[in-house]
Amino acid sequence: xxxTDQTFDTPKLGAESLGIPSGALGGGMTDNVGVSSGAEAETxxxxxxxxxxxxxxxxxxxxxxxxxxxxVALPVLIDELQLDLSDAQWVNGIxxxxxxxxxxxxxxxxxxxGRRRMLVVGILVFMAGSLLAALSGTAVSLILARVVQGVGxxxxxxxxxxxxxxxxxxxxxxxAFGVWGAVISGMAAFGPLLGGWLTTAFSWQWIFIxxxxxxxxxxxxxxxxxxxxxxxxxxxxxxxxxxxxxxIGFGGLVFAMIEGRSLGWxxxxxxxKVFGWVWPQTAPLSPVPIAGIIGIIGIVLFxxxxxxxxxxxxxAILDLQLFTVPTFTWGNLTALCVAIGEFGLLFVLPxxxxxxxxxxxxxxxxxxxxxxxxxxxxxxSARHLSERMGAPNxxxxxxxxxxxxxxxxxxxxxxxxxxxxLAIVLAIYGVGLGLxxxxxxxxxxxxxxxxxxxxxxxxxSTVRQIGSALGTALIGAVLAAGLATxxxxxxxxxxxxxxxxxxxxxxxxxxxxxxxxxxxxGEGTTGKLGESGPAVAQAxxxxxxxxxxxxxxxxxxxxxxxxxxxxxxxxxxxxxAN
Numbered sequence: 001x002x003x004t005d006q007t008f009d010t011p012k013l014g015a016e017s018l019g020i021p022s023g024a025l026g027g028g029m030t031d032n033v034g035v036s037s038g039a040e041a042e043t044x045x046x047x048x049x050x051x052x053x054x055x056x057x058x059x060x061x062x063x064x065x066x067x068x069x070x071x072v073a074l075p076v077l078i079d080e081l082q083l084d085l086s087d088a089q090w091v092n093g094i095x096x097x098x099x100x101x102x103x104x105x106x107x108x109x110x111x112x113x114g115r116r117r118m119l120v121v122g123i124l125v126f127m128a129g130s131l132l133a134a135l136s137g138t139a140v141s142l143i144l145a146r147v148v149q150g151v152g153x154x155x156x157x158x159x160x161x162x163x164x165x166x167x168x169x170x171x172x173x174x175x176a177f178g179v180w181g182a183v184i185s186g187m188a189a190f191g192p193l194l195g196g197w198l199t200t201a202f203s204w205q206w207i208f209i210x211x212x213x214x215x216x217x218x219x220x221x222x223x224x225x226x227x228x229x230x231x232x233x234x235x236x237x238x239x240x241x242x243x244x245x246x247x248i249g250f251g252g253l254v255f256a257m258i259e260g261r262s263l264g265w266x267x268x269x270x271x272x273k274v275f276g277w278v279w280p281q282t283a284p285l286s287p288v289p290i291a292g293i294i295g296i297i298g299i300v301l302f303x304x305x306x307x308x309x310x311x312x313x314x315x316a317i318l319d320l321q322l323f324t325v326p327t328f329t330w331g332n333l334t335a336l337c338v339a340i341g342e343f344g345l346l347f348v349l350p351x352x353x354x355x356x357x358x359x360x361x362x363x364x365x366x367x368x369x370x371x372x373x374x375x376x377x378x379x380x381s382a383r384h385l386s387e388r389m390g391a392p393n394x395x396x397x398x399x400x401x402x403x404x405x406x407x408x409x410x411x412x413x414x415x416x417x418x419x420x421x422l423a424i425v426l427a428i429y430g431v432g433l434g435l436x437x438x439x440x441x442x443x444x445x446x447x448x449x450x451x452x453x454x455x456x457x458x459x460x461s462t463v464r465q466i467g468s469a470l471g472t473a474l475i476g477a478v479l480a481a482g483l484a485t486x487x488x489x490x491x492x493x494x495x496x497x498x499x500x501x502x503x504x505x506x507x508x509x510x511x512x513x514x515x516x517x518x519x520x521x522g523e524g525t526t527g528k529l530g531e532s533g534p535a536v537a538q539a540x541x542x543x544x545x546x547x548x549x550x551x552x553x554x555x556x557x558x559x560x561x562x563x564x565x566x567x568x569x570x571x572x573x574x575x576x577a578n
Contacts, residue, residue: 048225049167053176055221056160059123060180061187062214063153066126067095068191068346069207070146073199077142080204087139090274094143096258098150099157100465101251105243107158107458108317111231115166119159120222123215126152130211140276145208161457165445166229177442190372193365200362231452239309242317245302252295254466257473260288261480319455322448326572328456331444332463334569337562338399338436339467344475344555345406345429351479352548353422355514356415356541358521363419370423374430375437391439391446392570398435399563405429406556410549415541443569447576471555478554482547483510490543494535501529505536514544 070077074088083091110118129148136142161180168176198206263272264286272279272287279287302318309316323329346368353364378398385394405428413422441460448456487509491502508516520527521537529536 049172049227051221052167052225052227053164053179055218055225056119056163057179057183058214058221059119059156059218060160060183062211062218063126063156064183064187065191065194066130066149066153066211067099069195069198070095073195073204073207076199076204081137081139081142083139087143087273090143091139091146095146095150095153096465096468097251097254098147099153100254100462101247102151102154103158103458103462103465104246104250104317104455105458106154107162107455107461108239109155110159110162111452111455112315114228114230115159115163116222116226116228118155119163119226120219122152122155122159123218123222124152125155127212127215128152130208130215133208134205157461158458161441161445161461163226163229165448165457167227173442177439180441187372190369193362193369193372196360196362196365237309237314239306239315239317242302242305242309245298245305246317249295249298249300249302250462250466252291252293252298254295256288256292256295257466257470259291260473261476263288265289317455318459319452322452322456322459325447327447327569327576328444330565330569330572331440332460334395334562334565335440335444335460336463336467336470337558337565338402338440339464340471340474341402341406341555341558341562342433342471343468344471344558345409345552347472347475348479348548348551348555349409349426351513352413352544353419355517356544356548357417357419357422358518358541359419367419367423367426371426371430371433374427375434378431378434385435386439390570390573391443392566392573394439395436395443395566396563396570398432398437398439399559399566401432402429402436403432403556403559403563405432406552406559410552410556413545413549415538415545440566443573446573471558474558475551475555479513479547479551480510482550483513483543486546486550487540487543490539490546491536494532494539497529497532497536505540509540509544514540517541517544 070092074092077083077091078088081087106118106122126149129145129150129152132148133142133145136145164176164180195207198204198210259272263270265288266286268279268281268283268286271281303320306316306318306320310320349368350364353359353367359367385397389397405425408425408428409422413425444460445456487506488502491497491506494502505516505520517537517540520529520533520540523529523533525531525533527533
């Protein structure tokens with residue numbers, strides 16, 4: 001049953017369309033569907049809801065894809081737009097920074113102004129950003145376009161999840177969340193494949209142009225099939241100060257986590273450039289710790305401010321009372337640990353596949369797509385397991401399979417592994433990913449009232465986004481440490497190579513995360529290294545495989561922590577059910 005305090009805006013389908021008695025919602029609800037009540041109306045509205053779920057899944061797919069589709073096209077973007085390394089990092093990272101910074105605010109706006117309305121606005125903004133990106137001819141214009149895309153993505157994500165939470169009940173709820181979870185886990189793996197294909201077959205502009213027809217279809221679908229839902233908010237005022245503090249806090253924190261590896265966690269290791277302004281490498285302090293401190297202070301002030309507004313009966317962006325719900329708290333902790341492990345793995349694997357295994361970008365995308373296939377298949381079937389085992393147990397099963405999959409990649413996979421074997425192992429991992437993601441979201445929000453769907457959904461999305469940034473930063477740091485140890489050891493075994501040359505090659509490989517290997521491998525015996533070229537390439541590949549194995553074990557460790565948190569989540573869910 002939908003909470004009786006929930007209100008629905010136009011187009012109004014009548015209470016019967018949501019499976020609740022006519023008049024239960026109050027507020028002059030009317031029916032303008034044009035069909036009779038009863039079984040016919042129920043069938044019509046039921047079909048309409050599921051089509052609407054497809055629209056929500058499509059919108060979600062679009063923004064998730066855009067988080068990973070650009071990375072594979074970066075070499076082409078660097079060449080054609082004359083980007084330097086800093087520009088390239090901003091093109092890839094600014095989307096996530098803006099995205100994470102605005103999620104809480106966007107979720108609350110959806111609760112207040114209407115979730116479908118925010119979905120439509122988000123799609124329009126995202127399409128505008130995609131068009132600007134496709135037309136970009138400079139680094140500045142492309143970075144600004146990615147900012148616009150980030151704003152649109154932040155408006156879309158929490159509204160899709162909160163609409164699902166407010167619309168679906170009973171057995172349908174498990175199915176709906178299964179679809180949502182399968183999409184968010186599977187599409188991230190398909191991004192590199194789609195990006196590689198579009199860039200190779202057409203041009204880099206098409207990774208953005210493709211969003212325009214998709215967005216247009218989604219707009220029509222949203223108006224025709226997605227119900228308008230909103231929260232009943234009686235608290236007065238608009239929390240502008242909270243909005244600014246959340247943007248500053250989460251923006252600063254996510255920026256620090258994303259850029260720490262490239263700019264230096266404390267001392268600068270590279271120039272930081274933004275719109276012509278430069279923070280030089282010669283500065284005594286990197287901008288990363290400053291951004292991190294500002295972010296932490298902003299989040300602390302945000303929490304204190306939200307408590308203050310709640311005590312005074314004023315509207316707040318984040319209802320801190322949500323964290324008094326045990327399933328919500330433990331579910332978010334689980335989601336954080338899992339996101340660190342999952343996105344850390346997604347960061348390491350492409351580097352391993354392209355640089356150590358020697359596959360093309362498109363080939364790497366095809367191998368990684370096996371993960372997405374496994375996630376989609378298991379996510380779609382998760383509801384059946386949920387009916388038999390319960391959603392918390394399905395989450396545990398999925399995380400267990402993920403841990404096994406990561407362990408297999410770490411133990412069995414070296415530089416000479418067959419792509420087919422890697423694809424099979426990743427498909428196994430994807431099965432666990434789909435099961436866990438499909439049911440974790442619904443479990444976290446199970447005890448959250450529909451009126452609070454926007455806040456609850458945005459909070460979980462923010463946690464997941466922070467986890468993804470942490471995963472890239474932490475697992476990237478482990479990879480860097482592994483390279484610093486493994487590469488010199490492997491190069492020592494190459495006969496006849498001067499130590500000075502070996503040191504230079506090792507340093508270049510570390511800085512490029514293995515990017516130099518392909519060049520040395522391609523030169524064979526005709527390059528500067530002569531007859532030693534193939535042996536050096538093999539030694540570097542093996543060293544990268546060793547470092548990647550260490551990073552994969554680290555990712556598996558975070559998944560184990562998530563498994564432990566999921567055990568607590570199951571215990572709290574059982575108590576809540578009783």
